Amino acid sequence: MPSENKLSIVGIGPGSPMLRTIAATRAIGLADYVVGYKPYLDLIGDLLPGKQVFSSSMGREVDRVAAAVDLLEKGSVALVSSGDPNVYGMAGLGLELAQKPSAVEIVPGVTSFTAAACRAGLAFRECVAVISLSDLLTPWQQIEGRLRLAAETTMPVALYNPKSKRRDWQLLRALEICGARDVLVAKNIGREAEEIFYTNSEKLIEEESLRERIDMTSLVIILGRGTFRGHAAAQAAINLVGIGPGDPSNLTQEAAGILQASQKIYGAQRYLQLIGSITSAQKVTHSGPCPERMAARLKEAKQTAEGGGMAAILTGGDPSIFSSGWRIQEITEGAPVHISPGVSAFSSVAARAGAPLVNDFALLSSAHDPARLSALAGAGFAVVAYNVKGLEIVSLLEEVDPMRPVVLAQDVSRDDENAMILTAEDLLAAKPAGFRYTLLVASANSHIKEGRIITKRGYENKYSY
16 A cells, blocks of 8 residues: 555534535545445535545445545545544544554544534533434443433433434433433434424423434434523624634634634634634734623624624634533623534544544533543543543542543644543553643543554444454
């Protein structure tokens, strides 16, 4: 295989070209071959002219990855995955079958559950669990155990694969386990026939006609601890923009377009510096406590909008994941705000490490509850904790399987990036100092190979390969 041929596993976002990142478009553009599930390839048809394309149907994941690996003998390959490759995507299987995992590029994308949250004005401020209800690759006993664990502390839960024609009882069971809560249903996010509505678990359990609107293209988000329920406009002169974790190539096409069309852009100085090459708009920062900063930005953004201009207020990563963007919605006083999703920090860290999240996972906004982190990891979840201090590592990992792969990262996707990929035992021995880390404990069934974390998705239970 020529040394310059590269396998890129590319997240194309939920569907709309506007929610595709600049990096994803570039990676597909540089590939000689593009491999993917046929409906996903249809979503990127504008990028395929001149490409040699290999497609297959549902259930042929191993065939697709094997074809991508074989095609590396002939040229560079983009293996596409909807949403983000680490969120029930192709990252794990791609790294598992690749001859040199260290040479594989994982290109993160906007995840479907965060895109749905942004469309609905929903924000996660403390935590969220992400669980697939499909028991094709994961035994139902494990899925139910994870649901119960999330329900014990009323964690919000984003349910993937909630219901299909042949599998309809799992959603009812999940709703019963999680108890009486508000629910967001999002269908075909970023695609034709997009549909978003709020309901509650009691109505979904009681009304079969309501459940019939849910299928495999749907996400069901059960609200819970720390969720903020706001409202987002499809289009507005005031925009809350997720700029991703650092590198401007992580911007979506929508975000880049908004920044280029804005007269004024508001945000922290470190965010304004990151998008300097994207736009020549006037950039404004504010000091002081967070609520006051947000209020000042919104006030000035409203003045810009009232004068006929467009304004953007920046958040790092994605506005729905542990950002202060919800404060903007809280004080809008009727001013419509459009929320533009971005690549989340957890997606960028996962992509840097390989494939640590391809099964169920949980996100925690802080490291203040070591018992919950160890319980989640013990149930097989991958766990990502934000804002971790080096001194907290011992308490966080002392009850975690010492051989479990972990990542300790700072400033991923920026010039001063720092990421350690090792076992929990070795990280404890390293005794890292410092602060503002992201700690990622990989999914169960993970191992490290050539400095990359590879997680089995469960295909070995269905296929022989």
